[in-house]
Amino acid sequence: MKDRDSAVFNTIQQMPNLRSGLADSLIAQIESGDLKPGQRLPTEQAIMEATGVSRTIVREALATLRAKGLIITRQGLGAFVSNDPKPRSFQIIPNDLESIDEVLRVLELRLGIEYEAAGLAAQRRTPEDIARMQDRLDALDRATEGGGYGAEEDFAFHRAILVATQNSYYSRLFDTFGTAMVPRQWARLDRITASERDRHVARMRREHHAIFNAIRDGNEAAARKALRNHLSKSAARFEELRDASSPH
Known part of the structure; x- marks a missing residue:
């Protein structure tokens, strides 16, 4: 993973709630524009290596972003930032x-x-x-x-x-x-x-x-x-x- 991409996740391991921490970091990157509409997210394996969290935690975090309409998944290609992630409804799931x-x-x-x-x-x-x-x-x-x-x-x-x-x-x-x-x-x-x-x-x-x-x-x-x-x-x-x- 590129150093710039690794920086997205560099605080996750210090957070008590790993899934929420990972999801919040990704959301912040999408809202700031660092992760742009249509951009492919790092692979599950790359996220695991960068953060030290389990595959289950990664998948749950990505599921949270899908539920919020921030990312979409394409069979065999991975997860991508939605083309129009804003505006979106605030949700508590x-x-x-x-x-x-x-x-x-x-x-x-x-x-x-x-x-x-x-x-x-x-x-x-x-x-x-x-x-x-x-x-x-x-x-x-x-x-x-x-x-x-x-x-x-x-x-x-x-x-x-x-x-x-x-x-x-x-x-x-x-x-x-x-x-x-x-x-x-x-x-x-x-x-x-x-x-x-x-x-x-x-x-x-x-x-x-x-x-x-x-x-x-x-x-x-x-x-x-x-x-x-x-x-x-x-x-x-x-x-x-x-x-x-x-x-x-």
Whole structure:
């Protein structure tokens, strides 16, 4: 591999998340124009030799770039930068969330979006919005009471709040991310005792109902406060999981 190409990858080995580090480096090179539209990427073997990562890591990083529409693959020829990689939609795909730190960043993003949306929903909700949120909340309660994680139902409830803002950009943004905005793969609910799970489910239920009640009652301040409380407590739980799993 040419020295210039090697420089693309020279920080990967120091990064804790190898696949994300490799993908981020490639994305940065594409966005800066160092990797130009139509340009062929180095081979998998060349990337492995330059970075010291496994073939699996390389393939997962390239798959991330394909999912984002930044590269295309041609049978027998390799991977190439897309001819028109910009503009593209910002995405969060589930495979991006490889660490609890990344989950916390998603929750931070959600708080910035949903805090304001909760207040707008309290101001603007219609009877149809209230009925929709109630339906989604009931479905979430049934899913968790039945022993499930309720990720899809949780997403649907929060999306119903965004719809109630009467600003379609909120729900369209959420749809771009999909259920990755509710990253349950790191919740570790399968590793806790039955009593711990019951307490967790009860807390989540109280928090969701507090958000709904405030929006239904048109209480803008309470809606924002309840939403912040809910996502902040979720973040605190993930921080505890991260700290518990960190080597001492």
